[in-house]
Amino acid sequence: MSDRMAEIREFARGRARRPLFVLGALLLLVVPILAPSQSSLATEALIFGLFAISVDIVLGYAGLLTLAPAAFFGLGAYSVAKVIVDFEQSFWLGFPVAIILALILAFIVGYVPIKRRIGDVYFVLFTLAFGAIAYDFTFVTTSVTGGSDGLGFFSPPEVLGIDLGDGLPYYYFTLLVVAAFSFGLYVLIKSDYGDVLTATRQNELRMRYLGYDTNRELMIAWLVSAAISAIAGAVYVGSIGIASPSLISFALTGDVIIWIIVGGTGTLLGPFAAAIGLVFMQEVLQSIWLEGYRLLLGILFVVFVFALPDGLMGLIRGEE
Amino acid sequence: MYEIPLITADNFITYALNGLSRGMIIFLVASGLSLIFGLIGLINFAHGAMLALGGYGTYIVIQATGNFWLGLVISVVLVTVLGYVLERKVLYWLYDEPLLGFLGTFGLGLVIEEALAVYFGSRSYTIPSPLPESIELLGVTYPSYRLFVILVGAIVALGIGLLLTRTRLGLEIHATANRQPTAEILGVDTARIYTITFVLGTALAALAGALTAPITSMYPTIGLDYITMAFLVIIVGGMGSFKGSFVVSMIVGQVIAFGWLLTAPTYVRILIFAAAMVFILYKPRGFFGKPEVHE
Numbered sequence: 261m262s263d264r265m266a267e268i269r270e271f272a273r274g275r276a277r278r279p280l281f282v283l284g285a286l287l288l289l290v291v292p293i294l295a296p297s298q299s300s301l302a303t304e305a306l307i308f309g310l311f312a313i314s315v316d317i318v319l320g321y322a323g324l325l326t327l328a329p330a331a332f333f334g335l336g337a338y339s340v341a342k343v344i345v346d347f348e349q350s351f352w353l354g355f356p357v358a359i360i361l362a363l364i365l366a367f368i369v370g371y372v373p374i375k376r377r378i379g380d381v382y383f384v385l386f387t388l389a390f391g392a393i394a395y396d397f398t399f400v401t402t403s404v405t406g407g408s409d410g411l412g413f414f415s416p417p418e419v420l421g422i423d424l425g426d427g428l429p430y431y432y433f434t435l436l437v438v439a440a441f442s443f444g445l446y447v448l449i450k451s452d453y454g455d456v457l458t459a460t461r462q463n464e465l466r467m468r469y470l471g472y473d474t475n476r477e478l479m480i481a482w483l484v485s486a487a488i489s490a491i492a493g494a495v496y497v498g499s500i501g502i503a504s505p506s507l508i509s510f511a512l513t514g515d516v517i518i519w520i521i522v523g524g525t526g527t528l529l530g531p532f533a534a535a536i537g538l539v540f541m542q543e544v545l546q547s548i549w550l551e552g553y554r555l556l557l558g559i560l561f562v563v564f565v566f567a568l569p570d571g572l573m574g575l576i577r578g579e580e
Numbered sequence: 581m582y583e584i585p586l587i588t589a590d591n592f593i594t595y596a597l598n599g600l601s602r603g604m605i606i607f608l609v610a611s612g613l614s615l616i617f618g619l620i621g622l623i624n625f626a627h628g629a630m631l632a633l634g635g636y637g638t639y640i641v642i643q644a645t646g647n648f649w650l651g652l653v654i655s656v657v658l659v660t661v662l663g664y665v666l667e668r669k670v671l672y673w674l675y676d677e678p679l680l681g682f683l684g685t686f687g688l689g690l691v692i693e694e695a696l697a698v699y700f701g702s703r704s705y706t707i708p709s710p711l712p713e714s715i716e717l718l719g720v721t722y723p724s725y726r727l728f729v730i731l732v733g734a735i736v737a738l739g740i741g742l743l744l745t746r747t748r749l750g751l752e753i754h755a756t757a758n759r760q761p762t763a764e765i766l767g768v769d770t771a772r773i774y775t776i777t778f779v780l781g782t783a784l785a786a787l788a789g790a791l792t793a794p795i796t797s798m799y800p801t802i803g804l805d806y807i808t809m810a811f812l813v814i815i816v817g818g819m820g821s822f823k824g825s826f827v828v829s830m831i832v833g834q835v836i837a838f839g840w841l842l843t844a845p846t847y848v849r850i851l852i853f854a855a856a857m858v859f860i861l862y863k864p865r866g867f868f869g870k871p872e873v874h875e
Contacts (some may be wrong), residue, residue: 387817396850551698554694559691566670
């Protein structure tokens with residue numbers, strides 16, 4: 261049995277690795293053509309894949325467990341919605357606004373806790389409070405965020421004669437954005453910076469003695485993560501056309517954490533694939549057992565935490 | 581501009597009592613969390629689900645027998661047993677890894693809450709008050725059930741306070757929290773202390789859930805709102821400080837009760853959370869936390 265496991269593992273890591281990648285990429289390219297009715301679901305899955313990666317930069321590489329990723333996702337979504345609905349500006353202006361606001365907010369929120377090195381447990385609780393504030397804030401500032409009604413409705417513009425408001429073109433737009441930023445993150449993590457981050461997670465004190473400003477390194481990861489979460493939120497709001505408080509809710513934060521753990525913390529491919537897989541699985545399960553799919557998701561998550569804490573990628577990579 | 585409403589003496593007493601009963605519920609949740617967090621260092625995210633189970637358990641027994649008091653006792657006992665099983669069989673493995681402990685309890689809480697949602701649906705339930713009459717108190721008529729909640733909270737606070745400061749078990753809990761290896765060498769069965777503390781904390785959550793059921797409506801994720809507040813209460817009060825969670829719960833209860841006179845209730849919540857964030861950063865041991873507890 262374990263020989264067979266090892267064989268499959270070896271196969272997936274060695275000979276089959278490149279073909280599997282190519283197959284995956286091809287699949288992402290042709291999904292909306294094979295199943296046009298599923299293109300909006302596929303768009304959502306891709307966006308959540310990027311969101312999962314961006315959070316994993318903080319959770320898996322920097323080792324900071326945050327409970328507020330949905331705040332940045334929501335900030336991105338609300339920035340775009342606000343720019344279009346209230347200021348009647350272009351959809352594209354929403355993206356730089358989202359990124360800049362996310363960077364500013366992330367800097368304000370993250371500066372002191374990272375500088376003072378408040379420790380894992382306190383960081384969890386700190387971001388829990390921040391996430392709760394962000395959610396409450398969206399509800400009460402009705403004049404700014406539309407309260408529980410949200411900000412809507414709008415659709416993305418035409419580009420070069422192609423209406424992005426259509427499901428299919430928007431899928432390819434999303435694919436382009438997600439591919440670009442995922443590749444960017446991949447390059448970042450494979451660079452020296454990725455090694456510095458991993459080393460900092462494993463032994464921060466030693467890295468400081470080696471002369472690294474670990475606060476700065478963690479801050480960079482935190483900012484990059486926040487900005488890319490905001491971009492994911494901005495692309496997402498374009499596909500559904502309304503920004504609502506559910507995009508900031510703790511439920512979304514919980515989902516991201518589930519995707520990351522199931523995929524494997526500290527890997528980029530794992531959370532990405534797990535997010536896409538689970539979004540599709542959720543759709544299938546919802547049609548079978550509407551009330552119970554989140555229960556099954558929870559059970560799956562618990563099994564992973566206790567039995568396979570390294571996630572699917574840990575299963576494939578084995579002990580290293 | 582906000583107009584500050586005029587408060588009569590009667591209103592003042594009513595609000596103060598509302599704040600007291602609300603503060604007591606928060607205290608029951610926070611003290612359980614504080615015991616578990618202060619001693620074990622576990623961010624127990626399943627605590628809110630235990631609270632929800634306490635509430636729904638009471639509801640089931642009421643449906644079957646029509647007796648609230650029976651429901652209160654049965655649901656607290658059952659949830660306590662569940663806490664014991666969970667601690668012995670599952671959570672025990674996660675104590676050395678705080679982040680994994682958070683993820684594990686988060687997952688367990690999710691499973692319990694979703695199971696409740698599947699069984700009861702996500703709509704909210706209300707339980708009729710078991711003590712519907714009101715009493716005259718300090719010149720106001722006040723619902724006697726809320727007075728009962730205040731009384732229970734006060735008794736629990738006193739009881740656990742005495743347990744922690746006046747008994748052998750309390751001494752062993754303090755010793756284990758401060759220096760677990762040393763306590764072990766001196767003959768304290770620390771695994772047993774962990775279990776007792778976790779089970780006690782869970783029982784308090786279930787009690788809070790059962791007591792709050794007739795006051796507020798119940799829904800599967802009711803626990804999340806409570807534990808977010810409770811986590812922040814124990815930080816401001818001081819990690820592992822029982823006195824701290826009591827005092828801060830009372831303050832938070834009063835702030836919520838009177839705060840809405842000045843501004844929207846959500847702003848009051850935001851204010852409390854923001855205060856807790858400042859505390860985490862600049863005074864992580866809170867008002868009453870001792871530096872040696874939970875290192």
